[in-house]
Amino acid sequence: MALSKDELKAAILKKAMESPKPQLYVKDFYACDPDTKPRDIKKAANELVTDGKMVFWSSGSTTMYAAKGRAKDESARGV
Amino acid sequence: MAKHATPLLDELEKGPWPSFVTDLKRQAEKSPQCWDILGQMELSYKDRITHWKHGGIVGVFGYGGGIVGRYSDSPDKFPGVAHFHTVRLNQPSSKFYRTDMLRKVCDIWEKRGSGMTNFHGSTGDLVLLGTTTDQLEPLFYQMTHELNWDLGGSGSNLRTPSCCLGKARCEYACYDTQAACYGLTMKYQDEIHRPAFPYKFKFKFSGCPNDCVASIARSDLSVIGTWRDDIRIDQAMVKKYMAGEIPAEGNAHGSRNWGKFDIQKEVINLCPTGCMSLDGGALKIDNANCTRCMHCINVMPRALRPGTDTGATILCGAKAPILEGAQFATMIIPFMKIDPENEFEELVELIEKIWDWWMEVGKNRERVGETMQRLGLPTFLEVMELDPLPQHVKEPRSNPYVFWKEEEVEGGWERNVKEFRKRHNM
Ligand code: SF4
Ligand code: SF4
Numbered sequence: 036m037a038l039s040k041d042e043l044k045a046a047i048l049k050k051a052m053e054s055p056k057p058q059l060y061v062k063d064f065y066a067c068d069p070d071t072k073p074r075d076i077k078k079a080a081n082e083l084v085t086d087g088k089m090v091f092w093s094s095g096s097t098t099m100y101a102a103k104g105r106a107k108d109e110s111a112r113g114v
Numbered sequence: 115m116a117k118h119a120t121p122l123l124d125e126l127e128k129g130p131w132p133s134f135v136t137d138l139k140r141q142a143e144k145s146p147q148c149w150d151i152l153g154q155m156e157l158s159y160k161d162r163i164t165h166w167k168h169g170g171i172v173g174v175f176g177y178g179g180g181i182v183g184r185y186s187d188s189p190d191k192f193p194g195v196a197h198f199h200t201v202r203l204n205q206p207s208s209k210f211y212r213t214d215m216l217r218k219v220c221d222i223w224e225k226r227g228s229g230m231t232n233f234h235g236s237t238g239d240l241v242l243l244g245t246t247t248d249q250l251e252p253l254f255y256q257m258t259h260e261l262n263w264d265l266g267g268s269g270s271n272l273r274t275p276s277c278c279l280g281k282a283r284c285e286y287a288c289y290d291t292q293a294a295c296y297g298l299t300m301k302y303q304d305e306i307h308r309p310a311f312p313y314k315f316k317f318k319f320s321g322c323p324n325d326c327v328a329s330i331a332r333s334d335l336s337v338i339g340t341w342r343d344d345i346r347i348d349q350a351m352v353k354k355y356m357a358g359e360i361p362a363e364g365n366a367h368g369s370r371n372w373g374k375f376d377i378q379k380e381v382i383n384l385c386p387t388g389c390m391s392l393d394g395g396a397l398k399i400d401n402a403n404c405t406r407c408m409h410c411i412n413v414m415p416r417a418l419r420p421g422t423d424t425g426a427t428i429l430c431g432a433k434a435p436i437l438e439g440a441q442f443a444t445m446i447i448p449f450m451k452i453d454p455e456n457e458f459e460e461l462v463e464l465i466e467k468i469w470d471w472w473m474e475v476g477k478n479r480e481r482v483g484e485t486m487q488r489l490g491l492p493t494f495l496e497v498m499e500l501d502p503l504p505q506h507v508k509e510p511r512s513n514p515y516v517f518w519k520e521e522e523v524e525g526g527w528e529r530n531v532k533e534f535r536k537r538h539n540m
Binding site for chain 2: 060061062072073074077078081084085090091092093094096097098099100101106107
């Protein structure tokens with residue numbers, strides 16, 4: 036059975052906090068709940084950004100997700 | 115007074131054409147950071163590598179697109195462009211602007227950024243080039259609250275849809291491209307502003323097969339107007355063209371004398387399917403064999419017009435050559451009605467089916483056209499619940515195998531691999 040919205044968001048956030056790579060593709064979150072459709076996983080991940088718990092990380096051509104505080108930031112590297 | 119010597123860039127001011135270098139120098143008098151663009155670009159020309167770095171948490175709150183982070187890798191030499199982010203604004207359909215709106219955008223941009231613009235990026239957005247992180251939120255606020263103007267897409271989002279002039283100015287338009295472009299832009303706001311897919315996804319809408327927005331080459335989902343009845347022929351006008359009374363192609367090539375118009379040579383012999391003929395002075399078209407290439411209509415627009423039972427052909431999977439190579443879109447549905455009255459129901463259903471499949475099976479950074487290529491057209495058609503059609507065949511078959519599924523063969527079959535292997539040892 037698919038996870039509830041809150042359980043799904045918790046699982047996504049856990050993955051974002053614990054994964055060795057700080058930046059993740061939306062696809063990397065699909066495994067958080069194989070019973071939820073990819074479009075709903077995307078919606079939950081985007082809600083976490085609106086909630087201020089995750090951030091979008093953009094390379095220009097692709098967009099990735101990171102837990103707040105974990106993303107690699109060019110501007111923080113003294114640029 | 116120039117801040118950096120730019121001998122290589124200065125070469126680009128010497129031709130008879132307008133030069134972006136001259137424009138940048140002029141803009142630098144008002145926005146001094148433009149001197150550093152010139153300096154950094156000169157260094158790139160010399161070193162033959164880019165000195166821009168991309169990537170980072172740049173954006174406005176709640177949006178995962180519309181702003182592309184850009185940083186100089188030599189901020190000590192070029193402090194004016196240490197941060198130099200790009201902002202994409204969603205262009206109006208067909209790029210019809212009111213001049214007062216353009217002035218207001220420019221006023222805001224001169225205050226909050228470099229003043230440098232690009233009309234337009236290849237997706238279609240109005241691009242504002244170069245600002246710092248602290249200006250992004252105030253700029254976004256002013257654009258959305260004062261001008262009611264939103265950002266476009268970037269990253270793995272639905273990119274800003276774009277369309278040709280369509281019914282606003284063009285008699286060839288077979289459906290209302292502006293209505294479709296605007297309707298789907300509004301419907302898919304979430305997908306435009308927030309990442310949704312394995313990679314970017316573009317819609318482009320052309321009103322007829324002339325495909326003025328090059329959707330067949332540049333969009334993941336291409337909607338090209340067409341008709342399924344007959345080309346309308348006005349025989350009296352055909353005669354006028356033949357007599358040289360009306361110049362061919364609206365006199366677009368009139369600056370040179372090409373000699374007398376020859377309908378046989380210039381129209382009939384150039385029809386790609388050879389479906390036209392002259393019969394006792396009357397022009398005949400075998401419409402069943404017409405591929406809607408538009409050639410004859412473009413040459414004699416006052417004599418020939420698209421039919422009246424109009425709609426669009428849907429194609430999928432074009433892309434530029436970043437990975438693999440450039441690819442044209444594949445024709446998926448030869449004819450679909452495009453109807454604003456039912457909110458483009460049929461098209462929306464197809465789009466969402468494509469997205470659901472691609473989001474599931476597409477690899478990261480794989481365009482839908484690449485997924486189609488990797489898994490094959492038969493798989494794609496099956497998932498889209500479409501029957502294969504003769505129009506899907508691009509070339510005569512070169513693969514000698516036909517694989518049937520059990521349910522496709524009447525009565526099915528019993529498969530006994532062990533028995534088979536006894537006879538055919540591997
Ligand atoms: S694509 Fe066709 S309908 Fe659209 S502007 Fe071009 S010629 Fe006109
Ligand atoms: S549109 Fe093209 S294919 Fe059709 S009749 Fe005219 S030239 Fe031939």
